[in-house]
Amino acid sequence: MSYQTTSQFYSSRRQANWNRNQNTVAFVSSVKLGPVAHTVLIALMITVLGLVYLTQATRATGYDYEAQKIDSQIAELSTKKGDLEVENARLTALENVQNSNVAKAMTTPAATDYVR
Amino acid sequence: MQLSFQKGSRSLILGGLLLVMMAIFVARLFYLQIIKHDDYVAQAAAEQVKPLTIPAKRGLIYAMDGEQPVQLVMNQTVYTLFVDPQTVTNPEKVMDVVRRVAGGNLRPNIDKLIAKKDTRYQIIGTKLTRQQAELIKKEELKGVGFQEMTQRVYPEGGLAAQTLGFVNAEGNGQYGIEEALNDRLVGHDGLLKSVTDISGVPLTIGNQNINKPAKNGDNIALTIDRNVQAYAEKALAAGLQRSHATNGSVVVMDPQSGKVMAMANLPTYKPAEYTKVEDAAAFNNPVITKPYEPGSDIKTFTVATGLDRGAIQPDSTYVNTDSIKVEDRTINNATKGQTGTITMQTALNYSLNTGMVTVAQRLGDGKNITLDARRTIYDYFHNRFAFGQKTGIELAGEQAGIIISPDDQEGNAVRYSNMTFGQGMDLTMIQVASAFGALINGGTYYSPTVVAGTVDTNGTLKPASPKPSRSGVISAESSAKLHQMVRTARATFYAKNDKPGYDVGGKTGTSQTIENGKYVDNQTIGTYLGYGGDSAPRYVIMVEVSGKGLNLQGNKDAMPIFTDISNWMIDYLKLQPRG
Numbered sequence: 001m002s003y004q005t006t007s008q009f010y011s012s013r014r015q016a017n018w019n020r021n022q023n024t025v026a027f028v029s030s031v032k033l034g035p036v037a038h039t040v041l042i043a044l045m046i047t048v049l050g051l052v053y054l055t056q057a058t059r060a061t062g063y064d065y066e067a068q069k070i071d072s073q074i075a076e077l078s079t080k081k082g083d084l085e086v087e088n089a090r091l092t093a094l095e096n097v098q099n100s101n102v103a104k105a106m107t108t109p110a111a112t113d114y115v116r
Numbered sequence: 117m118q119l120s121f122q123k124g125s126r127s128l129i130l131g132g133l134l135l136v137m138m139a140i141f142v143a144r145l146f147y148l149q150i151i152k153h154d155d156y157v158a159q160a161a162a163e164q165v166k167p168l169t170i171p172a173k174r175g176l177i178y179a180m181d182g183e184q185p186v187q188l189v190m191n192q193t194v195y196t197l198f199v200d201p202q203t204v205t206n207p208e209k210v211m212d213v214v215r216r217v218a219g220g221n222l223r224p225n226i227d228k229l230i231a232k233k234d235t236r237y238q239i240i241g242t243k244l245t246r247q248q249a250e251l252i253k254k255e256e257l258k259g260v261g262f263q264e265m266t267q268r269v270y271p272e273g274g275l276a277a278q279t280l281g282f283v284n285a286e287g288n289g290q291y292g293i294e295e296a297l298n299d300r301l302v303g304h305d306g307l308l309k310s311v312t313d314i315s316g317v318p319l320t321i322g323n324q325n326i327n328k329p330a331k332n333g334d335n336i337a338l339t340i341d342r343n344v345q346a347y348a349e350k351a352l353a354a355g356l357q358r359s360h361a362t363n364g365s366v367v368v369m370d371p372q373s374g375k376v377m378a379m380a381n382l383p384t385y386k387p388a389e390y391t392k393v394e395d396a397a398a399f400n401n402p403v404i405t406k407p408y409e410p411g412s413d414i415k416t417f418t419v420a421t422g423l424d425r426g427a428i429q430p431d432s433t434y435v436n437t438d439s440i441k442v443e444d445r446t447i448n449n450a451t452k453g454q455t456g457t458i459t460m461q462t463a464l465n466y467s468l469n470t471g472m473v474t475v476a477q478r479l480g481d482g483k484n485i486t487l488d489a490r491r492t493i494y495d496y497f498h499n500r501f502a503f504g505q506k507t508g509i510e511l512a513g514e515q516a517g518i519i520i521s522p523d524d525q526e527g528n529a530v531r532y533s534n535m536t537f538g539q540g541m542d543l544t545m546i547q548v549a550s551a552f553g554a555l556i557n558g559g560t561y562y563s564p565t566v567v568a569g570t571v572d573t574n575g576t577l578k579p580a581s582p583k584p585s586r587s588g589v590i591s592a593e594s595s596a597k598l599h600q601m602v603r604t605a606r607a608t609f610y611a612k613n614d615k616p617g618y619d620v621g622g623k624t625g626t627s628q629t630i631e632n633g634k635y636v637d638n639q640t641i642g643t644y645l646g647y648g649g650d651s652a653p654r655y656v657i658m659v660e661v662s663g664k665g666l667n668l669q670g671n672k673d674a675m676p677i678f679t680d681i682s683n684w685m686i687d688y689l690k691l692q693p694r695g
Contacts, residue, residue, distance in 0.1 A: 057321060060320055060321065061313075061319050061320075061321065063320070064317060064318065064319045064320050065317060068317045068318070079193045079246055080246070082190075082191065082192060082193060083192065083193070083245070083246055085187070085190065086190050086192050086269055086271065089186075089187045089190060089271035090271045092186075092271075093271045093272050093273070094272060094275070094342060094343070094346050095272070095273065114692045114693070
């Protein structure tokens, strides 16, 4: 890519009161893009943006499946926890406790004293 | 060079055609996208956005074990096993597996159900556990599926069945606390509304998603103590067996708070098997739903009224002739022989009707049960002791009972003379037991309650706000006198039955029943109303036993049940003997 100087910058420096240390030369690209190229470029940009959107949307949906899996696991563990709580309650129910070997081995105290 | 179409050229015609077509497309698109926009958006949403209900969990019900809440009613996930007969490819294997894993949960004719090829859905098993469902799922049987559901489970079996009630197939509470507090127990379902994929998995895309979490029902803790309840049920069953009675009820309350510690009834049932109950009467809780003529237990209330109004003292005397005339009726004592000049304490000890009618007369002009006397009795019985009114206990089906006002035509002197010894009015046991608590606790009426509070997810009890109480139902002085009189009434005959050193008192009741509008002598209800404690009353127990065609007595049939529970309560509450 090459650049060329513009004459107006070169010739009008003093007239325009340019200050010191200020660029007075601008380079203009020699490559010119026509309307077709512009259209193609815009189409490409839209395509890229679309792909970016699709990638993100797919990734978000992927998270949904992960979340769904975790929700299922939570529900399953919750069910298991509930079952265990029911089992625990059944095992500690009065009837079970009364029929346990520990309870059967208990004896009635012969005498009771009270702390006053 | 300037390009231009020639007039009438094919290019111009083609251009024109294209323009027309474009115009049609634009018009059509305008119609579809602008005019019909809302319709198509709605159609798309109907297909893509699915509302999913997040079911709320029904609240658990706890009983107390001393100070600790313990689960009495819980929820468990169970599975309904179904088949699609058209999809089942190997019926023999299906039958073999399900019989091996869940034989007890299967319907009897599963081979016929699976063979119904003209149907797509046949339930072949119910209430399978998670383990059973997982074992069947592992076999990957084609055409076999599961539906998840929740059912109530009762770790303590039939304990406190009538207090609990049950939950029917529609998920509604029936009877007991399940019905009375259904709104609090049921909670509120949540809603998940979102775009789903073909498998129904909710996706986060879309801008109309709603995620409203479910609000689970309250976990209710009852004041029922499972140990007291279990012992009351056991003692009641033993008592009914001794007396051959068919029906019986016991209520145990804390007279210092109105909390019900036990409420036992026979016959009873198991809430988990409510569908097997043949007589729906077993669902009722007679303690609150069956008003009856309470009989001589009420004499304690008559005496309390007399004491509080200053009409009598425990040592006030009257002449007992074993009968007394009220207008054109003669009222006799059931226990005869204590004739002569006797005290009110003796009248209470021997449960003499004449003594109670005398109290009513002394509330009037001394000789008649005047309108003023009747109004006084009504004020105490109805307004102060809350007889004939619902107590507001948190259980379904409570009845108010009946007590006739003296301003009513039927509220005459004869009726009020009968009311002094427990006839001519219908009360529930909970009314009588609650009011009795006020007589012996210094005069404060506590509304009975079965709700101790709510239990959070950590199992911590958050106590309920105390229910309203009324002090000064009778004066503290009158309460102290009555307390002593009731203690003496029991000690006179039954002191040997009680653990020595404790404060135990009570009153027997034997009520006649009414058949075809007339009192009959061959069918009586036996009751006992009493309390126990150490330095103060700690429990009130009321017992009732009855049976068709049975003559049941308060002292012989109900009182031993009271004694059994009372002596056990002294140990359970770790009460220390006085002195």
